[in-house]
Amino acid sequence: MNIYNIMKDRRSVRSYKKESVPEEKLGLILEAARNAPSAANRQPVCFFVIRDENVKKQLKEAYNEEWFSTAPVIIGVCSIPEVAWKRGDGKNYADIDAAIAMDHLILAATEEGLATCWVAAFKVSVVKSVLHLPPGIEPVALTPLGYPEIMPDPTHRKSLKELVKYI
DSSP, X not given: OOHHHXXXXXXXXXXXXXXXXXXXXXXXXXXXXXXXXXXXXXXOEEEEEEOOHHHHHHHXXXXXXXXXXXXXXXXXXXXXXXXXXXXXXXXXXXXXXXXHHHHHHHHHHHHTTOEEOOBOOSOHHHHHHHTTOOTTXXXXXXXXXXXXXXXXXXXXXXXXXXXXXXX
């Protein structure tokens, strides 16, 4: 698949097969996330690969959707604000850098025939507790990772005319 098709075909999947994710594919996906650009190359991110069923069940307290813990893997992407680059006006780029890494991760998963669903509507305090995150590590996004049971239809996308302004 080429990158344009990957970006077009990626879906937020909410139904996963029980089939395990091969280590080789997981490694490629994590490597893609590791190679994501970050402001000033500070790389203020870390990843949590969650396979333990008890931990996945505990994470349901943070995001209580039945499908969320059905994939064989959940990946948490976190930022480390203290080491991130800060713009001249003080804006910290840690969460932006983590979002870029997450985007690389989900696109690589699509290339590998796996599915994801970017989840940000979780209870931060519960995720921090369940993953035993030390102070200074902030959860930014979670995603199930696995083979799709059902692939959703494409969603509506705004036209370029609605999104782009030429000056």
